[in-house]
Amino acid sequence: MDRAAERDWIMKKLNIGKELLYLTLADVKNTGFLIEDILTLTQSALIAHGKKEYEMPAKIGVHPYEEVFYHAMPAYVPSRNAVGLKWIECYPSNPSRFNLPQTTGLLVINDAESGCPLALMDATWITAMRTPAVTSLAARALHPDAETFGMFGCGVQGIEHCRFIVHTLPNLQKIYVYDIKEEIMDNLVKTVQPEIKAEIICTKDPETVARSCEVMSSATVILQEQLSVVKDEWLSGGQTILPCDLNTFWDPIISRRADKYIVDSAEEHQLFARMGYFPDGLPEIACETGEVLANLSPGREKPDELIVCSNIGMAVCDVVVGKEVFRRALDQGMGRILPL
Ligand SMILES: NC(=O)c1ccc[n+]([C@@H]2O[C@H](COP(=O)([O-])OP(=O)(O)OC[C@H]3O[C@@H](n4cnc5c(N)ncnc54)[C@H](O)[C@@H]3O)[C@@H](O)[C@H]2O)c1
Missing domain, CATH: 3.40.50.720 (NAD(P)-binding Rossmann-like Domain)
Structure with missing residues (x-):
């Protein structure tokens, strides 16, 4: 699907600029990806990276405590029309201290034409897969x-x-x-x-x-x-x-x-x-x-x-997989559409 056709398809289900799709961890997991799908998407992101057909500044981060980090991971992969930002946290003591995963996070997927956010989704599963x-x-x-x-x-x-x-x-x-x-x-x-x-x-x-x-x-x-x-x-x-x-x-x-x-x-x-x-x-x-x-x-x-x-x-992998998660979730009527 070319960019214009993809945008028209999205607009039929989501009013870009006025709404975004919110996907929980369960929503993201239930979009029905097979391991082969994740491998194919990740391979396309890695090849785009190898050919230098991407934009991805090195992660910037903050460190409220020693040994923890938050990373801001933006990327744009033109061949997949995928642009967005992962905001990921790593707290090694989370499992013992809070019975929570050491890695958590959110992913924003944007519309490359207008810049407006299309989706906000849990990034834990995507990180665990890519x-x-x-x-x-x-x-x-x-x-x-x-x-x-x-x-x-x-x-x-x-x-x-x-x-x-x-x-x-x-x-x-x-x-x-x-x-x-x-x-x-x-x-x-x-x-x-x-x-x-x-x-x-x-x-x-x-x-x-x-x-x-x-x-x-x-x-x-x-x-x-x-x-x-x-x-x-x-x-x-x-x-x-x-x-x-x-x-x-x-x-x-x-x-x-x-x-x-x-x-x-x-x-x-x-x-x-x-x-x-x-x-x-x-x-x-x-x-x-x-x-x-x-x-x-x-x-x-x-x-x-x-x-x-x-x-x-690398964020190129996150935005490529995340864009497909968004497309599948929208197609299947999953998640919650929220006003912007
Ligand atoms: N490269 C990437 O893209 C990427 C993505 C996600 C996570 N990570 C990193 O991968 C690591 C694991 O993440 P996770 O989500 O699986 O965490 P997790 O807490 O689920 O698993 C980590 C495991 O490592 C074990 N471990 C810790 N120290 C050990 C040691 N010295 N010897 C043997 N085992 C030890 C722990 O007992 C635990 O079972 C973290 O460092 C995380 O930052 C990297």
Whole structure:
């Protein structure tokens, strides 16, 4: 649908400039997306990013307490006519303190023609979906024949990573998982194992995961302090590491000595480095994840390369998925239309 036709279609259901569609977490979840849909949308956002067909300033943030952040994440992706802003919060102590997720947030989707807001929606589910989609697409581009996958952190992201990764790594036989909380690991197995064929194996130590897996991801906590849980000597050539939590979980030497250090956004990583998240310095960046997906930069060139591909999260993915959530919800009469 071209832009004018899309706007006419929206206007039949929503009076742009006078109304907006409000979508709760339940509304967003119930729009009927399959994992394949999220992968396709996220891939289009990453390729647009790789081709430099986007506008997305690096996240700005506020930090009311040490170790928490709020990020303002605007983006415009012309090819999807998607423009908007995610306002996301990360409070690592939320689960223990308030029984709330550590990541929460809202997403505004705008009309690119008039600028008016079209929708305000919960961003928790979109974040929980597009993040494993990025990891899984990067895994397919960098290590398509992997039979083993390791997941550090078995919370919201850990669960979704195990669900998504089997869609892009068709040869996957075993998934090794590790979390400091055993009950969280058990919950991941209980939730995901009935849905997938690959065997999920709980481990008691991170070393077993690091020594057993070709491809690994981590979604634990993002801290300026380097936890260095995974040691360099546990790793070998040929592995692919896809952290969602910057450098926190991994010995910083791993990214520095890797054959390739790829990032979703060089600008975002440089910003985090200026804020102090890479106390030992930002490793040299080979290229961006989207450039690999768009075939503009090489991914894995040799079987024994150690590759780290750090994806800290990009608003281009949020607005592309969010725009489609808005379209589907409007089409299905979901959510509440509110006056502006
Ligand atoms: N890159 C992105 O786009 C993106 C998007 C969303 C979230 N994140 C980040 O991913 C991380 C996880 O988010 P979530 O929503 O899944 O949180 P969550 O609280 O649901 O899960 C985090 C899990 O990590 C475990 N954990 C914490 N420290 C650990 C350690 N030292 N060793 C092993 N396990 C440990 C916790 O027990 C918990 O189960 C956060 O840091 C968040 O900021 C990144």
